[in-house]
Amino acid sequence: MTVADTNSWTGIREELLRRIVGRVWQPGEQIPHEADLAEEFGCARTTVNRALRDLAESGLVVRKRRAGTRVALNPPQKATLTIPVLREEVEALGRTYRHSLLERDLRPLPPMLHGAFQVPPDADVLYLKSLHFADDRPYAFEERYINLATVPGAQAASFEAISANEWLVQNAPYSHGDLAFFALSADDDLSAQLDAAPGTALFAMERITFAGEEPITHARLIFAPGYRMRTAI
Amino acid sequence: MTVADTNSWTGIREELLRRIVGRVWQPGEQIPHEADLAEEFGCARTTVNRALRDLAESGLVVRKRRAGTRVALNPPQKATLTIPVLREEVEALGRTYRHSLLERDLRPLPPMLHGAFQVPPDADVLYLKSLHFADDRPYAFEERYINLATVPGAQAASFEAISANEWLVQNAPYSHGDLAFFALSADDDLSAQLDAAPGTALFAMERITFAGEEPITHARLIFAPGYRMRTAI
DNA sequence: TAAGATAATATGCATGCACATATTTGCCTG
DNA sequence: CAGGCAAATATGTGCATGCATATTATCTTA
Structure with missing residues (x-):
């Protein structure tokens, strides 16, 4: 039967x-x-x-x-997508991963993030700008702000050998966060960094993570042209 | 303790x-x-x-x-995102939803989909092109292919009152599928439909669903500028 | 009759037990 | 020493049962 x-x-x-x-x-x-x-x-x-x-x-x-x-009346279309550590994603493609830190300094939080990322108005945050490569071709561009109040150890970390993302997942476990995906046009800087024509449509991901109520980090990843984020449902 | x-x-x-x-x-x-x-x-x-x-x-x-x-050495960052029916997503924003069917015909499957969407080479599929509105402003552009072999009822459905998406989730439940997100530039047609400047970066979603081994539908949704897909992690 | 108390019921959760299955470890043999 | 077999072991899964809890239905009372 x-x-x-x-x-x-x-x-x-x-x-x-x-x-x-x-x-x-x-x-x-x-x-x-x-x-x-x-x-x-x-x-x-x-x-x-x-x-x-x-x-x-x-x-x-x-x-x-x-x-x-x-x-269920209308089966909600749920998809669980795993956001991999970039290194693993690249290596899973059989390509060699490498990243380079382009900028690193302490600065006030940009006003745009004041709403979502609550730090004292006069506090500086750690700003990191880096580029991820797959086989020496640019794979993703990353801009990140780290709240030193919750992750003081980040100030001492170099983020040269190990990427900020990996360092954070291993040193500052988060309890929850927000994730957003969207598209944006390559400006001149992005265009140069990602080896794309100016104006190319790029796939981007933004993520804020918290430990309890305290924000840990805000990261924006912009992928090289042609990137597709896939999942099975 | x-x-x-x-x-x-x-x-x-x-x-x-x-x-x-x-x-x-x-x-x-x-x-x-x-x-x-x-x-x-x-x-x-x-x-x-x-x-x-x-x-x-x-x-x-x-x-x-x-x-x-x-x-786990590096806790994989999993996010479950719910892909809502567009009507519900728009109405949840407090805006009124409407959609219009721009094109509808039978045609052979475009060669680009032959790999993922296995239908007999000479079979026609139902092609639908439509536009979703929120408060009379374009919200998303949709192109869809429906396999009539698995969903014969689709030929009789008008898709004017109810969108293809909703009709399908209620009439052709799927067992599994693939989902992809990416960015693309608005070409002239998209630019006109979505009321966006040509070349604007747009967020797009592609989805294929299957019932067992049989493909049901392939849909590509392209959202109006500024769209962000969000989720909590 | 309306409102509130109470009973009935279906699912959620926990327990204790037994057996299945995968994988490691180590022994045993050639 | 190499190869393979077998035992030990930790998790995976199933079963029978009972209690907990949320929701619906019913009964009681003002």
Whole structure:
């Protein structure tokens, strides 16, 4: 009858998924209780629970206590994308990674970041400007501000051997943050750094991370032309 | 001693997390076995297992059978981003949504997609070109190919009242797909459609979805200037 | 009749146990 | 010493059960 062996929670998940995409259970419709499903599949309720939890996590079903489980009306298209450390991303492509620090100084935080990045108005932050290479070709341009109040150790770090990104993930774990992707045109500086014609459309990523309430760092990465950020859904 | 109550799996997860970010357990270091942790916390091994599974899922620890659990060397930065239905995204901004279908015809699949989108070489696919508005200002431009072999019902749908995206999520659930983000320059057509100067850098998203092995649709969305895709991490 | 208290119910979570599976370690043999 | 087999071990998974909790339905009371 069913092709998947239903005596493992993944098997049960596949079968449930089959019924959902096969419209055996309509969107918005309530599906049988865990207990009923457990009886049908001849397994423990725990096992059905595991399968349903997994489906709920991916957004295909919506679960509410007492109200039961129902098929999501419009399955929210969730994608988990892993933002790799650039070095690993480049090396995974079979190319050699290298980065160079272009600028490094202490300066006040630019006004543009005052809203999102709350530091005392007179405090200086560590500014870093660097370029990441893959096989000696520019791969990404990075501008970063580091809050020395939360990461005092950054002042002593050189960031020559190890990139700021890697140094931070290893020395200043964050609790949460914000991430944004957008497009921008290469200005003259970017054009020179990334070896792109002026005005070329570039893919950019901005990230702020926090440890609790304290901002750690603000980073803007601008990738060389042709970059695509991919993921599976 | 510990602030979190450790008699729930989330509490145990928090405590483990605290030890990881607090460098009680160094990156790369092996942490105690499930059984030992269970004894320490005075709970069942299952409960520890649940907490560790969760941490492994978010990439903070790496688990291997027999080899044990160790703290990830460089915690991969994972972000789950939800790709909303455009109508919902626009309405969430408090603006009114509208879309218009610019073109609709049957045509052979463009050669560029032959690799990723496997349909019989002589089969026609449904091509849709449309524009999404927020408050009567262009919000995103969409080009889409629909495989009629897997979604025959699409031929009868008008896509005037309901957008292709919404129609598809409700009528052709997908099992998996690929997603890519990138930047491109506005050509003359895009420039006119999106009310942007020619050459403006635009944020674009490409998506292919499948039902099993069968491709369902290929969509390319190009957003109006200034668009930022955000998420929390 | 309306509002609040109470019971019923479905899912969420925890426990203890057993067995499966993968991987390392070390022994054993040729 | 090399190669391979086997035991030890840590995690992965399943099962049966009970309690916790949130939500709905029902009953009681003013």
